[in-house]
Amino acid sequence: MAKINPPVDVVLVGLGWTNSIMGMELTEEGLSVLALERGEDRDTVPDFSYPKMADELTYGVRLKLMQQPAKSTLTVRHGLGDMAVPYRTLGSFLPGDGVGGAGVHWNGHTWRPQPQELRLKSYVEENFGADIIPDEMTIQDYGVSYEELEPFFDYFEKVAGISGKAGNLNGELQEGGNPFEGWRSNEYPMPPLARTHNDTLFADMARDQGLHPFPLPAGNASEAYTNPYGMQLGPCNFCGFCERYGCMNYSKSSPQTCILGALKRRENFSYQANSEVLRVELDSDGKKATGVTYIDSEGDEIFQPADLVVLGTFSLNNVHLMLISGIGTPYDPVSGEGVVGKNYAYQMNGGSTLYFKDKEFNPFIGAGANGEIINDFGVEQIDFAQEGFIGGSYINAAMTNGQPIRNMPLRSGAPSWGAGWKQAVQETYGHTMTIGSHGSNMAYRDCYLDLDPNYTDDHGRPLMRMTFDWKANDVRMTQFMKQKIDTLSKALGPDDYKLSFKDFDSHYDVRPYQTTHNVGGAIMGSDPSSSALNRYLQSWDVHNVFVMGANAFPQNLQYNPTGLVGALTYWAAKAIREQYLPNPGPLVQA
Amino acid sequence: MMIHRQWRQGLAGIGLLSAAAQGMAFDQTEIERGEYLSRAGDCVACHTAPGGEPFAGGQAIESPFGEIFSTNITPDPDTGIGNYTRDEFAAALRDGVRNDGKKLYPAMPYPSYSLIIDDDIDALYAYFMEGVAPVSNQPESTDLSFPFNQRWGIGIWNWFFTSSEPFTPSNDRSDELNRGAYLVQGLGHCGSCHTPRGLFFQEKAMNGEGRDFLRGETLEGWYAPNLRGRGNQRHPLQRWSEEDIVAYLETGRNDYSAVAGEMAPVVAYSTSHLDEADLYAIASYLKSLPAGKGDEAPYDEQADEQTQAMLTHADVDGNTGARLYLDNCNACHFANGKGASQVFPSLEGSSLVNAEDPTGIIRVILSGARMPSTEKRPEALAMPDFAWRLSDDEVADVANFVRNAWGNEGGEVSAGQVAGVRDKLPEDRLSSEPTYID
Numbered sequence A: 001m002a003k004i005n006p007p008v009d010v011v012l013v014g015l016g017w018t019n020s021i022m023g024m025e026l027t028e029e030g031l032s033v034l035a036l037e038r039g040e041d042r043d044t045v046p047d048f049s050y051p052k053m054a055d056e057l058t059y060g061v062r063l064k065l066m067q068q069p070a071k072s073t074l075t076v077r078h079g080l081g082d083m084a085v086p087y088r089t090l091g092s093f094l095p096g097d098g099v100g101g102a103g104v105h106w107n108g109h110t111w112r113p114q115p116q117e118l119r120l121k122s123y124v125e126e127n128f129g130a131d132i133i134p135d136e137m138t139i140q141d142y143g144v145s146y147e148e149l150e151p152f153f154d155y156f157e158k159v160a161g162i163s164g165k166a167g168n169l170n171g172e173l174q175e176g177g178n179p180f181e182g183w184r185s186n187e188y189p190m191p192p193l194a195r196t197h198n199d200t201l202f203a204d205m206a207r208d209q210g211l212h213p214f215p216l217p218a219g220n221a222s223e224a225y226t227n228p229y230g231m232q233l234g235p236c237n238f239c240g241f242c243e244r245y246g247c248m249n250y251s252k253s254s255p256q257t258c259i260l261g262a263l264k265r266r267e268n269f270s271y272q273a274n275s276e277v278l279r280v281e282l283d284s285d286g287k288k289a290t291g292v293t294y295i296d297s298e299g300d301e302i303f304q305p306a307d308l309v310v311l312g313t314f315s316l317n318n319v320h321l322m323l324i325s326g327i328g329t330p331y332d333p334v335s336g337e338g339v340v341g342k343n344y345a346y347q348m349n350g351g352s353t354l355y356f357k358d359k360e361f362n363p364f365i366g367a368g369a370n371g372e373i374i375n376d377f378g379v380e381q382i383d384f385a386q387e388g389f390i391g392g393s394y395i396n397a398a399m400t401n402g403q404p405i406r407n408m409p410l411r412s413g414a415p416s417w418g419a420g421w422k423q424a425v426q427e428t429y430g431h432t433m434t435i436g437s438h439g440s441n442m443a444y445r446d447c448y449l450d451l452d453p454n455y456t457d458d459h460g461r462p463l464m465r466m467t468f469d470w471k472a473n474d475v476r477m478t479q480f481m482k483q484k485i486d487t488l489s490k491a492l493g494p495d496d497y498k499l500s501f502k503d504f505d506s507h508y509d510v511r512p513y514q515t516t517h518n519v520g521g522a523i524m525g526s527d528p529s530s531s532a533l534n535r536y537l538q539s540w541d542v543h544n545v546f547v548m549g550a551n552a553f554p555q556n557l558q559y560n561p562t563g564l565v566g567a568l569t570y571w572a573a574k575a576i577r578e579q580y581l582p583n584p585g586p587l588v589q590a
Numbered sequence B: 001m002m003i004h005r006q007w008r009q010g011l012a013g014i015g016l017l018s019a020a021a022q023g024m025a026f027d028q029t030e031i032e033r034g035e036y037l038s039r040a041g042d043c044v045a046c047h048t049a050p051g052g053e054p055f056a057g058g059q060a061i062e063s064p065f066g067e068i069f070s071t072n073i074t075p076d077p078d079t080g081i082g083n084y085t086r087d088e089f090a091a092a093l094r095d096g097v098r099n100d101g102k103k104l105y106p107a108m109p110y111p112s113y114s115l116i117i118d119d120d121i122d123a124l125y126a127y128f129m130e131g132v133a134p135v136s137n138q139p140e141s142t143d144l145s146f147p148f149n150q151r152w153g154i155g156i157w158n159w160f161f162t163s164s165e166p167f168t169p170s171n172d173r174s175d176e177l178n179r180g181a182y183l184v185q186g187l188g189h190c191g192s193c194h195t196p197r198g199l200f201f202q203e204k205a206m207n208g209e210g211r212d213f214l215r216g217e218t219l220e221g222w223y224a225p226n227l228r229g230r231g232n233q234r235h236p237l238q239r240w241s242e243e244d245i246v247a248y249l250e251t252g253r254n255d256y257s258a259v260a261g262e263m264a265p266v267v268a269y270s271t272s273h274l275d276e277a278d279l280y281a282i283a284s285y286l287k288s289l290p291a292g293k294g295d296e297a298p299y300d301e302q303a304d305e306q307t308q309a310m311l312t313h314a315d316v317d318g319n320t321g322a323r324l325y326l327d328n329c330n331a332c333h334f335a336n337g338k339g340a341s342q343v344f345p346s347l348e349g350s351s352l353v354n355a356e357d358p359t360g361i362i363r364v365i366l367s368g369a370r371m372p373s374t375e376k377r378p379e380a381l382a383m384p385d386f387a388w389r390l391s392d393d394e395v396a397d398v399a400n401f402v403r404n405a406w407g408n409e410g411g412e413v414s415a416g417q418v419a420g421v422r423d424k425l426p427e428d429r430l431s432s433e434p435t436y437i438d
Helices: A015-026 A056-061 A115-128 A146-160 A197-208 A255-264 A316-327 A417-427 A473-492 A562-580 B027-043 B086-095 B117-132 B152-160 B175-185 B240-249 B265-269 B276-288 B301-312 B320-328 B359-367 B390-402 B415-423
Strands: A008-013 A033-036 A075-078 A270-271 A276-282 A291-294 A302-313 A343-344 A348-355 A371-374 A393-398 A432-439 A448-456 A464-466 A496-500 A517-523 A545-549 B061-063 B066-069 B218-219 B222-224
Touching: A008 A015, A008 A291, A015 A255, A015 A270, A015 A302, A033 A302, A075 A448, A075 B320, A115 A146, A146 A255, A146 A562, A197 A255, A197 A371, A197 A473, A276 A302, A276 A316, A302 A316, A316 A448, A316 A517, A348 A473, A393 A473, A417 B359, A417 B415, A432 A473, A432 B086, A473 A496, A517 B061, A517 B320, A517 B390, A545 A562, B027 B117, B086 B117, B175 B276, B222 B359, B240 B265, B320 B390, B359 B390, B359 B415, B390 B415
Parallel strands: A008 A033, A008 A302, A033 A270, A075 A464, A302 A545
Antiparallel strands: A276 A291, A291 A302, A343 A517, A348 A432, A348 A496, A371 A393, A393 A432, A448 A464, B061 B066, B218 B222
16 A cells, blocks of 8 residues: 655646646645655756766767666557567757756757647648648647747747847748747747857858848857746856756756746745656546655555646656556557547657868857758648648757767768778768758658557556557658758768768658657547547646647657646646636536 | 943833743834844844854854854844843943843954944844744853853943944934944944054044044954045945945945955845945945045056067966966956956955955965855855965965956965965865876
8 A cells, every 4th residue: 555645736747847837736726735746856957967968978979868768768669560679778858857958958049839730630731622631640739729829939049048140020021030930929039049150151052042141049048048937047157058958057948947046945845856757547437636656766556636637747747647657548559549649749750961171160169059041942832732741840050069979970971980081070070061852751650659569667557559650741851851851961062072961761760869859649539539638738638737848749849848848737737726726627628 | 542431220110021931022023124224233243153043142243362262142032032131232232241231242343332322222122032033042052162151241342432422413424324324433434444543442433533444354354345435536435326336235246346254244134135226325424535645556557568469469488377277267267357247256456366464365265155045146156266276385476476466466375374374275166176096
């Protein structure tokens, strides 16, 4: 029999971006809020201190800040007929671990979706006809509009402290910003980061081509900044240790730098690290959560009663917890029935590496969200009927670091070992820049998450199983971007360049790092038969469970997810505060 | 300067009985006003032991004569001040006399508190009788060696060095300046740390009429800087605006500096809780005090630019201190030494960096520093420790560099001084040393 804690009003599962926000919002209501974080407690000093963070081997290669597969992982397969095997070595994606979650080790790319991406299915049907949607593609609308979310994007950008340049202020296009973005009510809280050489080269070339370059919206502070909570960021010094690292300089937007110091002052808030929630407990008819069961740092199993449960762990783990706890009906890819696990999607990326004999880029002067972007080939800019795919990309010239182990780009044909390799590295280091495509990924009937029938974790729970592979629609999208990037690369006049894009023979490979933008699996929507969460991220089935994170995306954006994740969390928090607390129950009638 | 001493007589009537004995009930707003005043007086800082109940005493206060233990000032009748009448309470605050007639050591800042006006004594009394929970705790008694254990001697000291006149506003200055003077000289007892001490450990001046008042003093190796703010020199308070002073007191940080050392808890427990009108009053009063002779430290623009150019071009061959600065400090404090507004303190013109006694700067380099978390600026921004990374020679090199860069004028630091400070670092301090390196 598990030990039982005194009840709290709210238990937050996980303490990264989303539940740090929830902690602020719900403690303001006077509720007692307890956060349970399975990883360790972490703070800027001492955990991310200079100079120990600038250690590529420990953090960049051995991934000390990430979830360790030996403790927690999932299985992966390509298709329904395959046997899934465990993801034993981190590669393709890197779920974070510990207080701050992935908000500690991200790069800080902070986007809003284009407005039509939030109603993608309707947009496609209205503009190109339902018949261009392939049979197996299961895209949906989010059930919430850009207009509704705008104030929440705005507020999250203020809390996170984003450096950038607006392209569309209340409908008025702005010089130097992204003319293809949705309208925004305010300029970014800070001006863009200083430009690096690659940024300038790319921007000048793009303008010459009639394109519209703008600085990447950065969760890296361009100057000293104080957010609405009084939390502070110091100016980013372009140290080049951003993604995979905690920021040593209070410069990267993270729960630690932007929220937690303020949250920890609240007397009605508490948190416990090293406390892993195993499942959400439901009452006898399964309609209401009674709390959560977790294992504390001593290894004791404890029941924590609560009136409200907010799942705010990494998207994959949120889905796993729902499947384990029996919240909602598991998705069945054969019948198409059920919702939990449905529409898992990823990100379709590609890129070009350009070598210039006579140009020096000083790549060690890098920031996680340094970069120049064009969005001329975004989701809203492409004629899907004409091009034969649904989706889009932003194209970036980013320079984040010059770390010596993993950032040794080589010219095509250079040997990969020995004296020849050394020679090639010497010639190439500091003389390359990249142009990348960061693209959408649609949802498909047979790309989904469920419980693995064979493998269990160290608590005896079935591992989650990911079934996923690349589909022709998305390969056509990335091949389209390949042509564009080929043209852009040539226009820069490099001595050599090489392109790397998925093609029709490509299968999903978990080994090389691609991105940690794993989305879907517990998606939001307007209909309980096709979504696990309603438009307020509330479980359709268990009304006192809310689920925050990119698991809510019905398919993936062309952008990095954090901006939308933050906005959706504030949107859900407002609904909880104003609608749910006065009258607990389903916020949308099924 | 001799001050006539007026002995206070217990008044007949209500004042003779303690609040507890009378079962008095104070007005809630009076209790709250008393709580606020206790913040202004920072009573909790000295009267709370580490990890102890608030106001239950037992905190050891270092003095040149030995450790003095603070008393229990909760309303517990046996171990605290529950039996104090209003006037006995007033006598303790203003005259340093306990209700058994014994004299308090002037670690209790009664020479400053003597300025507290009657109204405020009443409010403080209300708070300490009814706003504070009684705690039964008998703190360790103070046991100084001869002759300092002879408390009667304090009477003579008092006769020479203290006054018992409550504050009277001056018609020559604004209400705001009077309020500021009252808070600074009285409850705030700023002079306890910031005014130089004389031969008998007395503060050399108790108010702005004395030119030594708040002129800076070194305590426990920390330099409590010169707070006289009128002038155009480089000393921090001369350079700071009233807004800068208010930000510092309210949040522990401003565009130039961040609080470290003994002042950090003062901001955390006292000044960050004061309302802005009072903080502006304090600031305007400090800005009204003219800098004294010998306090000149003109800003040296040329020296500032020279250092910036050297660091910007990494032209540090043969200059170990400058190289160590680039490798260890530059990431936050930058080549201009000015850091970033409210986040990374400026080293240029910093009182900590330029202090005559380098103990403070050595301690910060060795063990790091952390700003207090305050309501308006909740993040306890921290500098990591470098004790695990830099040798005594290296710390001396980098300290010598910053003490003479950008026009700074700090004296020489030796490796021996660094070793001395290192020996005294607490063992249980938080360290950023990587633990995964075997």
